[in-house]
Amino acid sequence: MVVFSQVQGKACGPDALLGALRDMKRLVGVDGYLEVVVHETRDSERVCAQTTAYPFRYGTSTATPVVRAGDEPPTPVLVPERPSPPTPVATGGGSSVTPPAFDCAEACQRYASLVETGSIKVALAKDRCEQRCKQPDAAFQKCIALAQDPTSAKACSTP
Amino acid sequence: MPNANLSHDSAISALAADPGSSAKAQTVFDLARKDPPGAQQAQARVAPAPALIPLDIERTPFHRHNLFMPQMPKAITAPVDRAMLLSTLQRAADAWLQIKAIGDGYGFANTGDTRGQLLPMVEKLNQVLAIDTSVLKSSVDAAHLCKFEAGATIKTINDYLWPRGKALLNQPGYAGLTFVGTMSSGGHGSGAWLGPLSEHVRALHIATVDANRRVVEFQVEPSNGISDPAKFSAKNPGVELVQDDKMFRACAVSMGCLGVIYSVTIQVRDAYNILENRRKFRFSEIKPRLPGLLAEQGPGKRLHSIEVWVNPYQVDGDVFCILGERSETKDPPRGERALVIEYGGPEFLYRLLSWWMAHEPAAVPALVGVAMTATQASNVVLTAPKGLNFGAPNLAPVTACSCGVPSENIGDLIDDLVGFFQQRAKSEGAYITSPLGLRFVKAASAPLSPAFERDTCMIEVPTLLGTPKARETLNAYHDFLFQKYNGRPHWGQVNDMPKDRLRAMYPKLDDFLESFRVLNPIGLFDNAFTEQMGFRA
Numbered sequence: 091m092v093v094f095s096q097v098q099g100k101a102c103g104p105d106a107l108l109g110a111l112r113d114m115k116r117l118v119g120v121d122g123y124l125e126v127v128v129h130e131t132r133d134s135e136r137v138c139a140q141t142t143a144y145p146f147r148y149g150t151s152t153a154t155p156v157v158r159a160g161d162e163p164p165t166p167v168l169v170p171e172r173p174s175p176p177t178p179v180a181t182g183g184g185s186s187v188t189p190p191a192f193d194c195a196e197a198c199q200r201y202a203s204l205v206e207t208g209s210i211k212v213a214l215a216k217d218r219c220e221q222r223c224k225q226p227d228a229a230f231q232k233c234i235a236l237a238q239d240p241t242s243a244k245a246c247s248t249p
Numbered sequence: 250m251p252n253a254n255l256s257h258d259s260a261i262s263a264l265a266a267d268p269g270s271s272a273k274a275q276t277v278f279d280l281a282r283k284d285p286p287g288a289q290q291a292q293a294r295v296a297p298a299p300a301l302i303p304l305d306i307e308r309t310p311f312h313r314h315n316l317f318m319p320q321m322p323k324a325i326t327a328p329v330d331r332a333m334l335l336s337t338l339q340r341a342a343d344a345w346l347q348i349k350a351i352g353d354g355y356g357f358a359n360t361g362d363t364r365g366q367l368l369p370m371v372e373k374l375n376q377v378l379a380i381d382t383s384v385l386k387s388s389v390d391a392a393h394l395c396k397f398e399a400g401a402t403i404k405t406i407n408d409y410l411w412p413r414g415k416a417l418l419n420q421p422g423y424a425g426l427t428f429v430g431t432m433s434s435g436g437h438g439s440g441a442w443l444g445p446l447s448e449h450v451r452a453l454h455i456a457t458v459d460a461n462r463r464v465v466e467f468q469v470e471p472s473n474g475i476s477d478p479a480k481f482s483a484k485n486p487g488v489e490l491v492q493d494d495k496m497f498r499a500c501a502v503s504m505g506c507l508g509v510i511y512s513v514t515i516q517v518r519d520a521y522n523i524l525e526n527r528r529k530f531r532f533s534e535i536k537p538r539l540p541g542l543l544a545e546q547g548p549g550k551r552l553h554s555i556e557v558w559v560n561p562y563q564v565d566g567d568v569f570c571i572l573g574e575r576s577e578t579k580d581p582p583r584g585e586r587a588l589v590i591e592y593g594g595p596e597f598l599y600r601l602l603s604w605w606m607a608h609e610p611a612a613v614p615a616l617v618g619v620a621m622t623a624t625q626a627s628n629v630v631l632t633a634p635k636g637l638n639f640g641a642p643n644l645a646p647v648t649a650c651s652c653g654v655p656s657e658n659i660g661d662l663i664d665d666l667v668g669f670f671q672q673r674a675k676s677e678g679a680y681i682t683s684p685l686g687l688r689f690v691k692a693a694s695a696p697l698s699p700a701f702e703r704d705t706c707m708i709e710v711p712t713l714l715g716t717p718k719a720r721e722t723l724n725a726y727h728d729f730l731f732q733k734y735n736g737r738p739h740w741g742q743v744n745d746m747p748k749d750r751l752r753a754m755y756p757k758l759d760d761f762l763e764s765f766r767v768l769n770p771i772g773l774f775d776n777a778f779t780e781q782m783g784f785r786a
Contacts, residue, residue, distance in 0.1 A: 097345045100323060113364075117345065118772075154460050156785070157345055159364075159775035208489040209459055210467045213767045214496060221763075 092147045093124065094155065099141040106130065106139035112162050113141075119155040120145040192231050194223035201234040204243035219247075256280055257291030265295075265609050271564050274615035278601070278623070282588075285597035292604045299607040301600075301646045303715045313354035313369070315648070316361045322349075323365050327372035331511055334374065335456055335464055338509060341366035341773070342462045348773055350399065350509040352430025355423070356741040357649050360434060360504040362777040368509060370400035371427055377401060377409040378512060384481040394451060394475070396514040399429040407634035416520045419443045422639040429510050434741030435502045435699045437707060438637055439554035439575070441656065441689040442547035445700055447501035448693055449515045451475050454488065455500060457508030460770040465489065466511070469497045475514070499764035502695035504740050506779050507768040523553060523636025524578040525629045527587070529622055532559055532568045532667070536660035542574075543656060543689060553577050558684035559663060560621055561670035562614030568667055571621050571684070575636060584629040588620065589639060599645040602682045603713050610717070613680045621684055647683070650723035651709040651739035652730045653699035656689055659706045662734055663687070666708070669729050679718040683711045696757040699737040707739065720745075740778075748783035 097117060101109025107130060114123070123143035130139045145155065198219035206215045222230050233246035257280055264273040281288035292298060300307075311318040323346055328334035341348050346365035353371040354361060361367075378396045385391055395415070397406055403417070404424040410416055419438030421431050428446060430436075437445035452470045459465050467489040470476060474492045481490045491497075500507055535557065546552045556573040588595070598620055605612045654662060666685070673679045686709040693700040699707065710726055712719045724745050730736025731746075737754050738744040752758050765784050769775065775785060 095343065154462055154771045156770075157347055157772040157775065159347060159772065159777065160780040208467075208491070209465050210457075210489050210491050210767070211493075213459070213770070214491070214493065214763075217763055217767050 092150065092152050094120065094145045094147075096142055097123075097145055100138070102136050102138040104137070106137045107141075110139040110141040114143060115162065116158045117145050117155040118158050119147065119153070121148050122146055192223070192226065192235075194220050194226075194231070197231065197234050198223055201237060201243050201246065204237060204240050205247070253280075253284060253287050254291060257284070257287050258294065261291055261295060264605075264612050264615075268609055268612035269564070269615060271615045271618055274612060275619045277612075278616060278619045281597050281601045282623075285600070288597065289600060289604075292601075292608075296604075296608045298600065298604055299715050301603065301714065306714065313351075315357045316351065316354035318362050320364055322363050322367040325367045325369065327369050327374070329373040331374075334368070334509065334511060335466070337366065337368065338456055338458065339464045342458045342464060346773075347775060348458075348509065349776055350505050352400065352427030353402070353425065355426055356430065356434060358434070358741055358744045359777045359781065360740055364776075365773075370398070370429070371402065372400065374398045374511075375400035375402065375405055375427075377406065380514070381484065384476050384484050386475060386477050389475045393517050394514055395517045396452075396512055397428070398512050399510045400427055401429075402427050403431075403638075404634075410517055411520060411632065411634060414520050415517045416633045417637075418449045418516060418518055419446070420634070420637045421446070422637070424634065424638050428515070429513055431741065432513070433502060433504055433510065435653075435693075435695070435697065435739060436741055437688065437690045437700065439556050439688045440546060440691070441543045441554070441704065442691055443554075444691045444693045445502075445695075445698055447498075447695045447698055448691070450501050450513055451516055452514040453497070453500050453510055454512040455508040455510050455768075457768045458771070458773045462771065462773075467491050469493065469500050471497050495760050496764050496767075498695045499697070499761045500768075502693075502698045502740070503761070503764070504697075504778060506774045506776070506784065507764055508774060521577045521633050522580060522582060523631050523633055524576045524580065525573065525586070525631060525636055526627050527571055527573045527625050528627070529569055529571055529625055532570045532663065535570055535572055536664070539660050540657075542572075546689075551576060555689065557687040558621060558624075559667065559687065560614065560618050560684050561667045561681070562617070562674060563671070564615050564618040569618060569621065571624055578630055580630045582630050582632060582635075584626070586624075586629055586631075587626040588623040596645075599647075599682075599713055603715060606680065606682055606713065606716055610674075610678060610680050613682060614674075617682065617684060646714040647711045648714055648719060648723070648743055649709060649711040650726060650743040651699075651707050652727060652736040653690075653705040653707050653739065654730055654734045654736045656704045656706040659687070662706075663708075665733070666726075666729070669726070673722060673725065677718060679722045680716070681710055681719075681722060682713045682716055685710055696760040697740070697755060699739055701737075701755060701757070708736075709739075709742070746781075748781060748786070751782055 097114055099110040099114025101113055123145055126143040128141050198216045201219050202212045202216035206212045237243035260276045260280055264277050267273055309317045310321045326337050328337055347363055348366045349363035350368040350370050351361040376398050380391050380394050380396050382391045402425055403420050419440055421436050432446035452468055454468045456466050469491045472492050472494045478490055542555050553575045557570050559570040688707045690700045690705045692702050692704050723743050738746050
């Protein structure tokens, strides 16, 4: 499980607590919240609520959650099932294993670090690599998988 | 001596009885211009004046000039310098707060909306900066570059440039706008040979938040940019230099959703004066001349630029317009502009129009017509900063919508558009309270610029707040131009465009979305606008 840094929600008005919880739940890509603390204040004019919590995600991915800009969707949200590991598939007289899909994200991270320096340029190179890799461009995939140094990596992007 | 009150009262009665009469509208207009309090008192004897800002807008939790938000931002900070900007961004990122930088809130759209951290840049981050020539390539003409912080207004930049014998390549019609805010939303000036402000930029210094919620600074330039990479890196260890055409163009018109622009370096030119003539014509007289008027613009040609204001309603049996012609001149300033009415004009006029709009809208076309006539002036010479400004403080309580269409065959399009507005007035009693403003802009390279890869006529429709059915009229106007003429919205003005139109309008949308993924990886620069456009979908 991965726990992210504290997130806060705030709202005022008749449904302040509900609003504060909704405001806090603006992270997309987390599975829940730990140590939720609710603080409500009232004065003669209005009620306000503040919530804090630590978002968490099952598994080991530390990818930062995306912050949603819009309102919480009013319709029920279908949470997709986690992908299960590939299962052996029987073929003919023997058996074989489905080859794992090429991991563009991982290969492109490695590729981008070889061809660029600086966080923006690396991120840009990674994004361009992923777009091409996911087409899918098999020759490009093979090339970036084999690249060991900046020269061989840069050669992959040559048309 | 005639009783002034009686004059006002009888003029109002006469126009109310015959609202299509330009002669009677002229009398009402002249009296109101000469004696604004008397006109307001006379109007009040007939019916109360409408609220200049309708209550439903006044009561929104946050507003600043034209920016209205349905919620109060969690934090509002005006950074005083670059260090404070960076620390504010890091604090917001640590708290998962979405971030939005604005100029001064003059945009009419939801691009400035945020629930999180609002950064009004105009307040304190507004200085002109020194150009560091030691990091530039030797071939760069540094004398014609100008660098300033994101909150610098057009006026601030002009006040710096003019005493030094320099001027902006072009500017928007109101000098109170920030250059960066205007540029970021695709803003422009006038001149068929001049691209929008984004085309004048040579470098952008931006702070954004990476996928690890860490604030990073970079300077983005075209691939053949002005900076020498080795010299730049040695002198600016904390700022990454990115020389990439696609990212540069994406950032130039990005509505603040790729990070916060700290400063910008633009190309400028030598100072010049403007000779201006504004004359009234039937639109049918101007229409065949429009292609020639566009071809005559540019360096060494007769014209610097033109602007055309069209009253879309028939008055005295015809559709009239004002043609404003501007030429560059070495003559010193002389003369004065006449009345300026764009964006509602001076207070007496917008109070007059809003009252008649509420009580007898059929008189509005004639009143707009006489106000347009009053703008005529000949052989006025102004400095470029004044000549390219609309001339009036654009502070009337208006909302505005603007749409970019191909500039070729613009005359036929305007005929069609005039028919559209006349039909809305006839069938729904829905009027606009200002002439249509036509300004011509050269094709732009930024993938989200309204002028992207086509010479463009921007058609602006300012409307006084409180005008009945104003929002519906502006939306219908957008729909009309989109469906018939591939019109693109001005991002800084009213824009209710649904996201499904985006790809059809912007053929290189993917070039922008690439930078959106890279520079805004976790959505900290998302807001109501990015949701509306579906950038993250």
